Amino acid sequence: MTPEEFRRHGYQAIDWIADYLAHPGRYPVLARVAPGQLTDALPAEGPERGEPMETILADFERLVVPAVTHWNHPGFMAYFGISASEPGILGELLATALNLNGMLWKSAPAVTELEQVALRWLRQWTGLPEDWFGCIYDTASIGSMHAIAAARHAAVPESRTRGTPQGLVVYTSEQAHSSIEKGAIAVGIGQDYVRKTPVDSEFRMRPDALAAAIERDLAAGLRPCCVCATVGTTSTTSVDPVPAIAEICERYAIWLHVDAAYAGSIMLAPEFRWAFAGCERADSLVTNPHKWLLTPVDCSVFYTRRPDVLRAAFSLIPEYLRTADDPRAVNLMDYGVPLGRRFRALKLWFVMRYFGREGLADILREHVRLAQELARRIDADPRFARTAPTPFSVVCFRCKGTDDENRRIQERVNASGEIFMSGTVLNGRFTLRLAIGNQATTSAHVERAWELVREAAG
Numbered sequence: 001m002t003p004e005e006f007r008r009h010g011y012q013a014i015d016w017i018a019d020y021l022a023h024p025g026r027y028p029v030l031a032r033v034a035p036g037q038l039t040d041a042l043p044a045e046g047p048e049r050g051e052p053m054e055t056i057l058a059d060f061e062r063l064v065v066p067a068v069t070h071w072n073h074p075g076f077m078a079y080f081g082i083s084a085s086e087p088g089i090l091g092e093l094l095a096t097a098l099n100l101n102g103m104l105w106k107s108a109p110a111v112t113e114l115e116q117v118a119l120r121w122l123r124q125w126t127g128l129p130e131d132w133f134g135c136i137y138d139t140a141s142i143g144s145m146h147a148i149a150a151a152r153h154a155a156v157p158e159s160r161t162r163g164t165p166q167g168l169v170v171y172t173s174e175q176a177h178s179s180i181e182k183g184a185i186a187v188g189i190g191q192d193y194v195r196k197t198p199v200d201s202e203f204r205m206r207p208d209a210l211a212a213a214i215e216r217d218l219a220a221g222l223r224p225c226c227v228c229a230t231v232g233t234t235s236t237t238s239v240d241p242v243p244a245i246a247e248i249c250e251r252y253a254i255w256l257h258v259d260a261a262y263a264g265s266i267m268l269a270p271e272f273r274w275a276f277a278g279c280e281r282a283d284s285l286v287t288n289p290h291k292w293l294l295t296p297v298d299c300s301v302f303y304t305r306r307p308d309v310l311r312a313a314f315s316l317i318p319e320y321l322r323t324a325d326d327p328r329a330v331n332l333m334d335y336g337v338p339l340g341r342r343f344r345a346l347k348l349w350f351v352m353r354y355f356g357r358e359g360l361a362d363i364l365r366e367h368v369r370l371a372q373e374l375a376r377r378i379d380a381d382p383r384f385a386r387t388a389p390t391p392f393s394v395v396c397f398r399c400k401g402t403d404d405e406n407r408r409i410q411e412r413v414n415a416s417g418e419i420f421m422s423g424t425v426l427n428g429r430f431t432l433r434l435a436i437g438n439q440a441t442t443s444a445h446v447e448r449a450w451e452l453v454r455e456a457a458g
């Protein structure tokens with residue numbers, strides 16, 4: 001492609017993105033395609049000869065876009081609402097153009113150092129300890145897997161060379177994300193050795209149950225090695241009592257990992273810092289700017305107080321990657337499984353600089369305000385009831401009817417094309433769940449969602 005052609009198609013693509021971001025609401029939020037429809041619409045085999053960019057871009061719009069569920073849509077209120085903000089998109093674009101691979105400081109000084117700078121700012125903004133080490137992985141699932149691997153190494157250093165001994169145990173709550181269990185599977189601890197402790201009436205891990213489970217396992221000759229607490233659980237955004245959990249971990253010398261994938265971002269607003277109480281005593285913590293910090297997928301931040309352990313668990317330097325030792329030249333490949341890594345810090349740094357801490361905090365505060373407003377409306381309607389507290393921007397509720405009735409409400413709302421909401425099961429009953437987190441979502445969208453829910457309830 002010549003520079004002139006690149007410029008022309010580049011402008012076309014940017015124009016498309018600008019229009020899209022200006023009017024994401026003109027598409028149905030939930031893709032209206034059947035499984036296999038896109039596959040069938042595309043040739044079974046790739047082209048022998050190159051095709052013109054015009055044709056490729058036209059097919060993107062004609063075939064690919066209809067198969068998109070629009071996470072950028074203001075009516076996207078399923079899972080966790082997220083936004084690819086404009087500065088984040090530009091950061092991603094430039095990172096892609098540079099095509100850096102940040103395995104070593106030498107291979108990409110900018111990747112290594114900008115990652116350290118952006119994560120230092122984020123640590124300051126969220127009130128986490130100054131001396132923690134941070135790095136960026138693709139997802140929280142991978143961050144938590146590395147936490148469990150580090151915990152395993154802290155408990156049994158020989159596991160690096162001999163493999164995971166049987167009988168190591170990981171503790172989390174029954175409301176924790178499935179990634180914790182997957183992490184235990186991946187590092188060879190095994191699903192049978194993941195204890196999902198019961199929660200209290202507000203879906204928070206019960207420290208007494210945690211301590212009892214640890215005691216039982218010790219009496220049985222097992223080796224507790226990691227506790228994963230959650231600040232902002234997936235279903236209800238409940239906050240585990242981290243101070244009490246940290247005390248237990250310190251008493252038994254167990255690695256404490258905190259999964260703050262969703263709620264970590266709101267710590268930018270000091271009035272929400274209560275939810276990070278005790279996290280400064282954790283050994284590691286993960287939070288996802290790609291969830292609630294306007295940063296395009298993927299960008300998940302992993303912090304640890306004990307980078308030496310993570311490094312001891314994973315550092316393996318083949319000759320071709322050996323470089324001179326310099327304490328300021330961090331080699332990110334030493335801190336986990338991936339060798340190569342994308343320049344994810346650039347988009348995060350763009351987002352942080354463009355909005356500033358206060359600007360980001362204000363956007364997130366507004367999401368919380370919208371959720372609280374919806375919660376009040378639900379509480380005031382005798383046909384509905386909330387099924388969990390609403391500490392942040394996710395509202396769990398149900399119509400006072402059967403599970404089937406509630407599932408039908410969800411289906412009807414989602415069929416509207418205006419709103420996409422998900423559901424969950426709490427105390428054995430299906431519950432509706434509305435998550436606000438998109439920068440384009442306004443009170444009008446939330447009002448419309450509530451209107452559609454009430455209409456669907458009949």
Ligand code: PLP
Pocket residue numbers: 080138139140141142177179230232233234259260261262288300
């Ligand atoms: N932890 C929590 C609390 C989550 O809610 C999620 C996803 O929603 C994850 C972890 C997994 O995140 P990721 O997709 O980045 O692996």
